[in-house]
Amino acid sequence: MTGAARTSTRDIARAAIRSELAHVAFDLFRREGFEKVTVNDLAAAAGVSRSTFLRYFGSKEDAVLGAVDAQGEQIADAVRARPADEDDWTALRRALDIVIRPHRQDTDGALAMSQLIMQTPALCARSQEKQNGWRPAIAQALAERDDPARPPTLGPLVRAAAAVDCLNIAVNHWTASDGRCDLDDLLDEAFAALAPR
Structure with missing residues (x-):
C-alpha cells in the first residue's frame, strides 16, 4: 500500500x-x-x-457546525466555475446552490438542523461567525472573475456579504415555515430584492 x-x-x-x-x-x-x-x-x-x-x-x-467552515471555499470554487460572461450577482446566486443542496436532499434533516441552530443562541452566533469568515474567499473569487491578479476591492466584499445575508434570510424564512416554502424560491426572492436595476 x-x-x-x-x-x-x-x-x-x-x-x-x-x-x-x-x-x-x-x-x-x-x-x-x-x-x-x-x-x-x-x-x-x-x-x-x-x-x-x-x-x-x-x-x-x-x-453541529463543523461542515459550515468548508462551505465558504465551496461557494468560492462554485463562483470561479460559473461562466465568465455571467454577472457577479447571478454567479453568486447559482454558487449558493451548493449550500442549499442538502436542504433539497434531506429536507427533514436540514429543517431539524436549522431549527436547532435558530433556537440556540450559542449556535446561532457561532454560525454567523463562521459565515462571516466565508466573505474573503467569496470576494476573492469574485475579484478573480475580473482579473485573477487583483485583490478584492470593496465591491466584491459587499456583494459577498450581501449574498451570505440573502442566504441567511431565505433559510430563516424557510425554517419558520417548517420547510413548507420552497427554499430556492426564497433565495431567488432575496437576491431579486438586491438585484441591480
Whole structure:
C-alpha cells in the first residue's frame, strides 16, 4: 500500500468517525436540548473518551457546525466555475446552490438542523461567525472573475456579504415555515430584492 493510499484511507476513516460523532451529538441535542448537554455527555453517548471527542470537534458547537467552515471555499470554487460572461450577482446566486443542496436532499434533516441552530443562541452566533469568515474567499473569487491578479476591492466584499445575508434570510424564512416554502424560491426572492436595476 502506498503512502497516498494510506493517507486516503486514514482520511476516509477520520471523516466517517467525525460524521458518526456529529450524528450522535445532533440526536442528543435534539432530545435533551443543546444547553443541557455537555462534552462529557456527547463522548459517553458516542462511546468514546472526552479527549477523543475533542480530537474531532473543538467544542460542542463545532459538532453541529463543523461542515459550515468548508462551505465558504465551496461557494468560492462554485463562483470561479460559473461562466465568465455571467454577472457577479447571478454567479453568486447559482454558487449558493451548493449550500442549499442538502436542504433539497434531506429536507427533514436540514429543517431539524436549522431549527436547532435558530433556537440556540450559542449556535446561532457561532454560525454567523463562521459565515462571516466565508466573505474573503467569496470576494476573492469574485475579484478573480475580473482579473485573477487583483485583490478584492470593496465591491466584491459587499456583494459577498450581501449574498451570505440573502442566504441567511431565505433559510430563516424557510425554517419558520417548517420547510413548507420552497427554499430556492426564497433565495431567488432575496437576491431579486438586491438585484441591480
